[in-house]
Amino acid sequence: MKNLLSLAFVIFIGCTSSTQKRSFDGIAAxxxxxxxxxxxxxxxxxxxxxxxxxxxxxxxxxxxSKQDYKQMFQWDSTFHPTYAIQEIEQSGDTVLMQVSKTCPRIHFLHEEPTVTKERVVFQNGKIFSIEIVDFVVFNDDRWSTNRANLVSFVETKHPELNGFLHDQTKAGAIKYLKAIELYQSHVAPPEK
Incomplete structure (x- = not known):
């Protein structure tokens, strides 16, 4: 009888952990x-x-690594981005979604939020990979033109900020925001 109870307990635990693996909520994560x-x-x-x-x-x-990611995270978070999930679905350990993103940098360069289709793959309940699989709303011509105008302005009017575009550190992001601020105040129409 004792062996039968032990066997039933092992089967119950095995079924419970199997159910937990299948019911992982990647959408919530x-x-x-x-x-x-x-x-x-x-x-x-x-x-x-x-x-x-x-x-x-x-x-x-x-x-x-998590430490390597920190520099990229600090650069991006300096712009205070806002992400909004527009669509989301899960299939197994993969979550597919459509996400909009905006921040002062994107607003300046793109003049509207960017929208991407993304795939997040999980392993053991943790994020293993994130992939942008498609750009739904992204105007490359507008982005490139606005970026070129900003770089040209910085080169001629504020060379102390040169290199902001490729400096993906927190200090580089601060320079980027300063460049945008100076550019916008320079090209803004005079107040009447």
């Missing part, structure tokens, strides 16, 4: 990830990662 990004909460974001994070956008792919 993905929403938590974007909430943490909106809060600029590095600790919360990286607590959702496996051991490192694999990020892919088009032909660009990076594998970043």
């Amino acid at each position: 993905t929403k938590t990830y974007f909430e943490a990004l909106n809060e600029s909460n590095y600790g919360k974001v990286t607590s959702l990662f496996l051991d490192s994070i694999r990020m892919r956008e088009g032909i660009y792919a990076n594998v970043l």
Whole structure:
């Protein structure tokens, strides 16, 4: 009888853990990830990662340790981005979604939020990889023109900010915001 109870207990535990694996809520975890990004909460974001994070956008792919990710996170969070999930669905350990993003940098360069289709893959309940699979709303001509105008303005009027475009540190993001602010005040129509 004791062996029968032990066997029943083992089967129950095995079924319970199997059910838990199948019922992993990747949608909730993905929403938590974007909430943490909106809060600029590095600790919360990286607590959702496996051991490192694999990020892919088009032909660009990076594998970043949590520490390596910190620099990119600091650069991005300096712009105070707002992410909004527009559509989301889960299939197994993969979550597919459509996400809009805006911040002062995107507003200046793109003049409206960007919208992307993204894929988040989970392993053992943690984010293994994030991939931008398509740009739904992205005007490359507008982005490139506005970026070129900003770079040209900085080169001629504020050379102390040169290099802001490629400096993806927190200091570089601060320079980027300063460049946008100076450009906008320079080209703004005079008040009457």
